[in-house]
Amino acid sequence: MLKVQFSKSLGGFSLEAAFSGADKGVTVLFGPSGAGKSSILACVAGASRPDSGRIELDGEALFDSASRIDLPMERRRIGWVFQDARLFPHLSVAGNLRFGLKRAPAGDTPIRFDEVVSVLGIERLLHRRPRDLSGGERQRVGLGRALLSQPRLLLMDEPLASLDAARRAEILPFFEQLKTRFGVPVLYVTHSLAEAVRLGDRMAVIHEGRVTAQGSLGEVVAQAGSRAQLGAALDGRVTRHDDQMSLVQVGAWDFRVPRIERSAGASLRLFVLARDVMLALDPPSRISARNVLPGQIVSIDEQEGQVLVRLTHDGQTLVCALTPDAVADLQLQPGMPAWAVVKSVAIDGLGGRLLSALEA
Amino acid sequence: MTLTPEEWLALATSLMVAARALVFALPLAVAVAWMLTRPRLPGRFILNALAHAPLVLPPVVVGYALLLLFGIRGPIGRILFETLHIRLAFTGGGAALAAGVMAFPLMLRALKLSFEAIDPGLDIAARSLGAGALDRFLNVSLPLAAPGVAAAAIVGFAACLGEFGAIITFAANVPGETQTLPLAIYAALQTPGGDATALKLSVLSFTIAIVALALSEVLARRAQKLAGR
Numbered sequence: 001m002l003k004v005q006f007s008k009s010l011g012g013f014s015l016e017a018a019f020s021g022a023d024k025g026v027t028v029l030f031g032p033s034g035a036g037k038s039s040i041l042a043c044v045a046g047a048s049r050p051d052s053g054r055i056e057l058d059g060e061a062l063f064d065s066a067s068r069i070d071l072p073m074e075r076r077r078i079g080w081v082f083q084d085a086r087l088f089p090h091l092s093v094a095g096n097l098r099f100g101l102k103r104a105p106a107g108d109t110p111i112r113f114d115e116v117v118s119v120l121g122i123e124r125l126l127h128r129r130p131r132d133l134s135g136g137e138r139q140r141v142g143l144g145r146a147l148l149s150q151p152r153l154l155l156m157d158e159p160l161a162s163l164d165a166a167r168r169a170e171i172l173p174f175f176e177q178l179k180t181r182f183g184v185p186v187l188y189v190t191h192s193l194a195e196a197v198r199l200g201d202r203m204a205v206i207h208e209g210r211v212t213a214q215g216s217l218g219e220v221v222a223q224a225g226s227r228a229q230l231g232a233a234l235d236g237r238v239t240r241h242d243d244q245m246s247l248v249q250v251g252a253w254d255f256r257v258p259r260i261e262r263s264a265g266a267s268l269r270l271f272v273l274a275r276d277v278m279l280a281l282d283p284p285s286r287i288s289a290r291n292v293l294p295g296q297i298v299s300i301d302e303q304e305g306q307v308l309v310r311l312t313h314d315g316q317t318l319v320c321a322l323t324p325d326a327v328a329d330l331q332l333q334p335g336m337p338a339w340a341v342v343k344s345v346a347i348d349g350l351g352g353r354l355l356s357a358l359e360a
Numbered sequence: 361m362t363l364t365p366e367e368w369l370a371l372a373t374s375l376m377v378a379a380r381a382l383v384f385a386l387p388l389a390v391a392v393a394w395m396l397t398r399p400r401l402p403g404r405f406i407l408n409a410l411a412h413a414p415l416v417l418p419p420v421v422v423g424y425a426l427l428l429l430f431g432i433r434g435p436i437g438r439i440l441f442e443t444l445h446i447r448l449a450f451t452g453g454g455a456a457l458a459a460g461v462m463a464f465p466l467m468l469r470a471l472k473l474s475f476e477a478i479d480p481g482l483d484i485a486a487r488s489l490g491a492g493a494l495d496r497f498l499n500v501s502l503p504l505a506a507p508g509v510a511a512a513a514i515v516g517f518a519a520c521l522g523e524f525g526a527i528i529t530f531a532a533n534v535p536g537e538t539q540t541l542p543l544a545i546y547a548a549l550q551t552p553g554g555d556a557t558a559l560k561l562s563v564l565s566f567t568i569a570i571v572a573l574a575l576s577e578v579l580a581r582r583a584q585k586l587a588g589r
Contacts, residue, residue, distance in 0.1 A: 046487075047484055047487070072487075073488060074487045074489075074490050074491055074492055077490070078488065079488065080485070080488040086479070086481045086484075086485040088486075088500060088588075089504070089588030090500075090503040090586060090587050091588070099499075100490060103490035104490065130588065145489065146488070149489045149490055
């Protein structure tokens with residue numbers, strides 16, 4: 001597990017990083033550009049040195065100012081996937097992939113060449129030079145190269161930022177497979193909530209060099225998104241498909257969403273923006289919205305002129321953004337039973353619409 | 361155009377001196393160029409100034425400085441002679457040393473440009489993949505600088521073939537040993553009736569230059585390919 005606690009001044013800007021990573025799965029460092037996310041990543045990798053503090057991975061100190069430990073980058077065994085891929089132009093794709101593999105400790109190479117190549121779908125590219133690859137292909141090779149160095153932790157620095165929306169949608173499934181196939185914990189830097197929601201298990205929000213919130217992704221997203229992006233990330237399972245609709249079970253809730261190309265039984269994360277949720281005190285009948293979900297109001301917070309109402313049922317929480325006027329009119333109180341009403345088209349399971357909605 | 365045995369000898373001496381000069385000066389220039397691109401190198405200014413000195417000094421001064429250092433009584437020359445029985449002043453080896461020192465800054469410039477052109481991000485990528493400093497130099501920086509190494513070899517070879525002042529001062533004008541083409545041309549011009557020889561050797565120099573340029577094109581293309589461009 002990664003534990004980070006350090007400070008570093010960066011020309012008129014001070015970085016105070018304090019967070020811990022998930023044991024396995026993806027920890028997202030989320031925040032706007034210039035917040036210091038990439039500087040934190042550089043310190044974890046060893047490319048940059050904090051002024052003071054401690055960085056620890058699986059109990060071993062990578063950096064510790066008190067005991068003067070600063071493990072050189074090449075001995076940290078931390079893989080790094082760069083925004084610009086940084087493939088070696090003088091080596092073929094296969095040569096790039098093997099670069100880290102050859103330098104990994106002998107006898108400790110559980111991540112196999114053939115497996116990585118097939119998971120990333122790059123069999124046909126092995127003999128090509130990096131200059132002959134598309135942006136998406138480069139990113140996949142860069143990811144494969146980092147994985148094959150048998151890292152204890154994988155850093156990903158805005159790996160999708162230099163790609164267009166279509167390429168992003170093409171790469172995201174590969175990133176999702178990472179978690180289940182290779183079991184390497186990931187520290188993922190992004191300013192895109194869509195990517196964070198899609199990939200993250202844990203999340204730390206970075207703002208002006210400081211960690212302003214951290215915790216499980218669901219908790220953090222429900223508190224820390226900006227007004228337009230606030231919402232609930234819900235982990236569910238596809239139960240069945242109708243003609244045009246898919247059913248996704250989240251706890252005791254059944255969501256009806258526009259058809260998703262996933263087989264029944266597949267796990268899936270839904271994201272519902274707070275501004276897309278209506279609240280009713282009686283179950284509405286004869287209504288076009290396909291999702292009417294029962295629950296209990298657990299909290300009512302006023303924030304930046306809007307009121308956020310959290311509704312839970314069977315351990316799952318939806319966030320609903322209302323006007324103070326509506327809250328007063330309905331006399332909403334914590335503990336009241338209520339129904340959340342969500343239009344199917346507002347729910348996103350695969351990221352495409354979410355990406356465009358959040359980044360517009 | 362037929363060449364006399366003496367003229368053949370001058371040609372062979374020229375090629376030999378240039379080749380020997382490159383063998384020691386090119387690897388050294390590569391190492392120095394790479395060191396100069398390291399951001400945190402102590403004494404970088406001094407190293408840079410020293411390496412570039414032959415470019416701004418008159419060649420005779422360089423030859424004289426070599427005599428002072430590498431002459432049989434010089435601080436380095438004496439050690440070389442007493443321990444290894446190597447004598448550089450007035451020998452073929454000395455001619456190669458003088459030519460190599462003069463060509464050094466020219467090679468260094470070509471190499472430095474190509475090392476500086478390498479994306480520093482690739483070095484960081486190689487480190488993150490577990491490559492140490494020497495490993496990164498041999499397997500990342502050097503192959504990527506291959507076009508610069510090729511360019512440096514060609515420019516250095518040409519400069520060695522053309523070197524006059526430093527060679528004649530440090531290694532004298534000994535036929536078959538230190539008498540390269542420019543020195544042979546100079547000697548011919550000093551000899552009554554030597555004009556024909558001087559002209560022939562000049563044409564020969566020109567021919568070598570053309571062949572070297574053609575070869576350099578081939579070499580440069582190969583190197584570009586190696587660097588993945």
